[in-house]
Amino acid sequence: MAATMHPPGTAPSIRSAVAKAPTGIQGFDELTGGGLPGGRATLVTGGPGSCKTLFGIEFLVRGAQEFDEPGVLLAFEESAADLTQNVASLGFDLAGLETDGRLVIDAVRIDASEIVTTGDFDLDGLFIRLASAVQSVGARRVVLDTIEVLFGALGDEAIVRNEFSRLLRWLKDHELTTVITGERGREGQLTRYGIEEYASDCVIVLDHRMQDEIATRRLRVVKYRGSLHGTNEYPFLVTDRGLRVWPITSTSLTYAVSTERVSLGVPPLDEMLGGGVYRGSTVLVTGTAGTGKTTLAASAVDAACVRGESALFVSFEEAPAQIIRNLRSVGIDLGRWVDQGLLRLWGERATAFGLEAHLSGIERLLEETEPTVAVLDAVGSLSNVGAEAEVTSAVVREVDMMKSRGITGILTSLSHDAQRESSSVAVSSVVDTWLLLRNVESDGERNRLLFVMKSRGTAHSNQVREFLLTDHGAELLDVTVGARGVLTGSARLAQAAEERAAAAERSAELERRRMAFARRTAEVDAEVAALRAQLATESAELDLLVAEESRGVSARAADRASLARRRESGSAHAAPASRDG
């Protein structure tokens, strides 16, 4: 794996005619366009604890293990046993390399209190020891750590200087790629004894300083004859696999890009983004406290796991168990994905180790987990760890790490000022999609709004949506636009109620009209009925009269007939008949 860390062709801008000897130190070879000047001497200088010895040892170990270049270490300050033990924790097996005949450690113990200078001398003793060691393993690399000890111990500085210069010539004649470590001198001096003037090909300065109570290591290439090199100070770190330099400016923008869309787990949001975000792109979610950044990020992770993809969720603010518990309350169950091995949850306080350790940790997590979606929640927490510019560069490197691996990255960042449309970490320019969550306060409550601030390569919606955290996950609602602008929460509900009331009123009025009409209809009908009844009454009376009249006529006729009969037969029955008339 380590052999893939130094692709020589990744930095085409830094190229030269000088043959380079790759160090194998992560990041350093990119920075220098291939490593140290081959067959020449490089001075690596720095204060106590600046890792110059480790630089030299890693150069030898990688050379022996990865580039088939055996090496010799002349150690002036520490015993072979101490050195071996010190670097064992970095996975460097010095004893094993010595056994395999790929490395010689010659600890040159010089005890100034035992030495008396009695006249002229030369350093043939040292040269012969070195030559013998070089010959014994066919060494191509030499590290002298720290040769300045000689200047202090042997007294006659002029002789040591002369001999040192002779040593460098010898090393060069034998085309040995050499690292000479030196102790940083006072007041701008690169080394205590000014040996930088002999190392004319390449000078590297290591620095270890405390900044805001956080230790930061830096590396700078002061000089590199015949080669372009980055001139900035590059942060570096001691990881459990050796040194790691971060050559931020040499990071070339050569990621593979995908046209595949992946869902963020909130369908209406995917819709706003034209079907999700591009796979391998980076999404920044900013917002003030409690706007649902973590939930939104978790939705994306959940969606990835549902698709059967692996995911990584790194929290700088909460412990994994707490994240699972809290997200469960909004209906997102990340625990099951952890159990299934699809999701890795990692919680770590960003302040624990400082920025560089943090970056190294993230990179290791990405390498180990190989996720398709990774969440860093929240990158703004890093502000506690370093100055603003450093945090920004660290986040840019995180974006690079994810992009170069084709990982869809979701960064959340806390913004303190809701009105300012920028995140606390000024990285919005390096991300592809920027979602802004905002609390709006009105009518005594706070509601969440979601904006798509930008989304590269996407015809994204310019609409504002209300972002709801429900017990079944995150949801987006179309916002209600009322007379006072965008309405959310209760205002949205109130507006809806008003509309309902108005509608109800309208229908009540209609009903009233309808009833009035019905009543009127009934009245008219009743009147008509009454008239008809009267008419019928009159008609009946008329019929009665007609009937009586006709009955009267016949009765009179009958009377007349009966009278006539009575007149004909007596007058006994004439009285009743006259009563009927």
Place this chain on the structure above:
Amino acid sequence: MTATEDTPRWSLALYVSGASPHSAQALETVRRFCDEELRGQVELQIVDVADQPALAAREGIVAVPTLVKRRPAPPRQLVGDLADVDRLRAGLDLGAAHSPPSAPGAT
């Protein structure tokens, strides 16, 4: 290799190099000194570092010539061609004229 007695009080080793111009002078000086001052009390080993680099490494030899005082304690390395006889005497704790060897290593 030159040993004068079974267990002489002094045990010295002179590391030289054939290629070193100062070695011959140191060799001559140490031989004369042993003869004049330490006769019968010294064993002197002459080592060419080119022949025995491992031994030189073991004894921590960097400069040539170097006269190593292995005995009596404290051990000491006298680096250089021994042109400064006073320093040679001081380095071997002999003093100018049998004065007490009280300041080891002080130059």
